[in-house]
Amino acid sequence: MSFIAKPKINHPDMPKNSLGLTSRQYEGAMSTLCAGCGHDSITAAITQAIWELAIPPERIAKMSGIGCSSKTTAYFVGNAHGINSVHGRMPAVATGANVANRELYYIGVSGDGDTLSIGLGQFAHAIRRNLDMLYVIENNGVYGLTKGQFSASADLGSKAKRGEVNSFAPIDPVMFGMSLGASFVARGFSGDKTQLVPLLQAGLMHEGFALIDVISPCVTFNDHEGSTKSYAHTRKYSTQVISADYVPRAETITVSYEPGTAVPVKMHDGSTVVLHKVAADYDPTDRSKALGYLQEHRAKGEIVTGLLYMDQNRPDFHGTVNTTATPLVNIPMEKLIPGDSTLKALQKDYA
C-alpha cells in the first residue's frame, strides 16, 4: 500500500498524443492496492490504451461496483466522469448513463465477485441489451476486498490459502457471455500488457458490449500453490489462440498477414482490428465453433486468451431502443417536459 502523493512535474520531452497530452495526464490517484496486485497492471494497460487512442478525458465515463477491482477506476484518467456504484449494480447505472448520453466512452471495471456472484443478473442483461460499453472483469477467483473467500470463478478443486478446497464448479465469464450473444469477447492476463493494450483499444472502439475477462492474480489471498488464478499457474496454462492488432482509422494496415491466417475486421468508426489466428483451427467469427473450442480446451485445464469472438453486425442498445443522439443534458428543459396540453391529451387516452 502506498500513500505517497504522485509528483506533479512532467518531463518536457515526454511523448504527447494527437491531443497534445502526455500519458501522465491520463493517470489517476495513487493506488492503495497491495504491491504486486494484478489490478494495478490492468490500470497501467488501460491508461496506455486510452492515451494512445487520444480520447479526450472529458469524453470518458468510468463505472464500477465494489471490490479491490472496482477501486481501479480511481487510478486512471483523473479528469474523467465516474461513478463508483453499489456492489454488483454497476450495469444498471451504466445503462442509465448510456441512455442519457451516448457521446461518452463507458468503461466499466468490475471483479469476479462483483460480476459473477451478486451482480450476475445485471451483467447478463447488459450483455443481452448489447449496451455500448467496455466491461473489464479483473478476475482473481476470490473476494479480495473481504479477505479471500472463493468467488464464483474459482475452479472446482482449487485450494484457498489456508488449504480449504473449493467444491463448486466455476462460472466462466467468457463462455457465459458468448452463450448470451455477447458481440465482443476477449480474455487477457494482467501479466501480459502487450496482449492486453490492443484488446482494450478494440473493446473501446467496439459499438456494443465489449467483454474482456482479465486474469488478475491476488497476491495476498490467491497466489499460492493449488490456486488456478496465480501468476505461476496462469503463465503455465494460458495459450493465446487469437492475437489482435488494433489499427486506428487514420493509419493504413501495415501488419503483414497470410490470407487464411488472419481476419481483418472493420469497426464502425473506420478503424480495423486484425485478428491473427495463432491456432489455425480457431474461428473468431463463428460463435458455436468458438464455444466448442473453448469448452474442449477448458476441460484440459488450458486458459485460452486473445480476442475470442467478434460480431460487428449486431445492433447496439442505442440502435435497438432508438435513444436520442443529443445528450439529454443538451436538450432544453421545455423540450423534455411534455407541457400541460400534451399531458391532458395523454390523460384523455387513458380515461
Ligand SMILES: Cc1ncc(C[n+]2csc(CCOP(=O)(O)OP(=O)(O)O)c2C)c(N)n1
Ligand atoms: C451488498 C453487499 N454485499 C456484500 C458486500 C461485501 N463485499 C465487498 S467487496 C466483496 C467482494 C469483492 O470481490 P471481487 O468483486 O471479486 O473484487 P476483488 O476484491 O477480488 O477485486 C464483497 C462480498 C458489499 N460491499 N455489499
Ligand code: SF4
Ligand atoms: S487483497 Fe488481493 S485483490 Fe485486493 S489489493 Fe490486495 S492483492 Fe489486490
Ligand SMILES: [Mg+2]
Ligand atoms: Mg475478485
